[in-house]
Amino acid sequence: MVAPPIIFSSHVDFRMRLVLATLSGRTIKIDRIRSDDMEPGLKDYEVSFLRLLEAITNGSVIEISYTGTTVLYKPGLIVNGTITHNCPLSRAIGYFLEPVALLAPFGKAALNLTLKGITSNGIDLGVDTIRTALFPIFTKFGIMRQELRVVKRGAPPLGGGEVNIFLPHIVLQPSTLHAAVKTPAVTKLRGVAFSTRVSPASVNRVIDGARSVLSATNCETFIFSDVARGEESGKSPGFGVSLVAETRSGWCYTAESIGGAGEVPEDVGARAARMLLEEVANGGMVCRSQLKTVIVLMVLGKEDIGRILLGEGVIDASIVRLLRDIKAIWGTEVRLKENDTFGADEEELDGPTEYVMSVKGIGFVNASKKIA
Incomplete structure (x- = not known):
């Protein structure tokens, strides 16, 4: 007897529910997706994520209602492979990469994924944050060798970025985690400040703004500068910074900030630094x-x-x-x-x-x- 679908409501946690369904093999039904909004139903980025999910799995069945307010998802097997996906400009590449990174280690083969769109938008996780703070988390569970290469940077609103992700390590199950000791002390601060189609001096000003806040910690601080030029700079001007506080035991805390319209670079760096200190102050691993x-x-x-x-x-x-x-x-x-x-x-x-x-x-x- 086929088990009835598990029913969820609303668009909240849309990606994570699809990820959990794929990993468990359970059919789910998500209804009342923005049913009370002026524009009901799925957004373009949610449909795009469903298409990406369809590409990395084999045998998945996705049924979307006429109004787009109900989705029935019957997951197939995760097969991975070599895939290129164009992300809509309404969300950043991190929106798509974060859940896919959870699925890739449990597939049939390695995943070689190229995503095109906006690399950092201040809403979703930036590609630098995923590489420096999220991938190290996977190593704690025995999932190794994740690689992320920023081919082109793309700032909002026009994007033009390109990122290549190689996730070769396939595991049967994650290792058990035992990390209930005292909160480790932060030993060093790292980061990447980047810019596209603006003066290279903006990156140095972002770094100066971050250092002005982080200097009080007396931790070793090193922030890389990445100035995208020519074809690598996407289609829109922009700048930002991704910061990581690392501990000796390999745990890390992260924060990022993207420059808004008319914003001073020093303010962007200082804001990211304060957000990082807040994450560290929360405690835990x-x-x-x-x-x-x-x-x-x-x-x-x-x-x-x-x-x-x-x-x-x-x-x-x-x-x-x-x-x-x-x-x-x-x-x-x-x-x-x-x-x-x-x-x-x-x-x-x-x-x-x-x-x-x-x-x-x-x-x-x-x-x-x-x-x-």
Whole structure:
């Protein structure tokens, strides 16, 4: 007997629900997609993501209602391969790359993906942030050798960027994570400041703005400059910076900022630096942009208890929704307990409240992986 589809409502968490369905093999139905809006139904970037999902899987069935307010998705096997995809200019490349990076390690073959569009827009994760902060998270789960190369940078609104992603490591299941010790201290600060079709001096001014805030930390700071020229500079002027705070144990916190209309480069750098310090101040092992990826990979692990330390500031409504979706699809729950590893006399009174998140893996096995 075929199991009935799991029903979700609203466009919220659209990508993650499709990712969870693909990994679990469960059919899902998403209804009431912007049904009360003046322009109901799917947006162009959501349809584009469905097409990309169709390209990296084999046997997937996608049914969209006439009004676009209901989607029925029957997932197939993840096959990966060599794919080129043109992203709409309404969202950045990171909107498409972030969920695909979660699917690629559980496919049949390596994924060689070329995405064209906007490389950073200040809403979705920028390509530099994905390379320097999200890919290291995968290594904690035994997923290695991710490569991302920025061929062309593309700023909004016209884009023109191109990114090549090579994800060759196929695994049966992620490793179990045990990271519930004390929050590690940040040892160095790294970053990439970039510009397209503006004066190269703008990049130096962005770096100066970031350094003016980060200098108080007394950490080793090195921010690369990437000035796109000629064909590599896309179709629109723009500048921005992606910053990463690294710890000795390999964990990192990240923040990024993109220059808006009429904005001074120094302000963009200073804003990114303050956002980075806020992420570090939240405590725990991961920042907000990494947590969803961590939770999904922990759930997919073998039937063992994995633990990770989280700061109170990273747990928000979107994380609660993700945990509810995971329970609806796999029936597993996550336990959060306030961290009491250290005694009251050792605890810093002004430190952030931290929680230990315990996750029992579902024992996921990659059915798509070729058997040697």
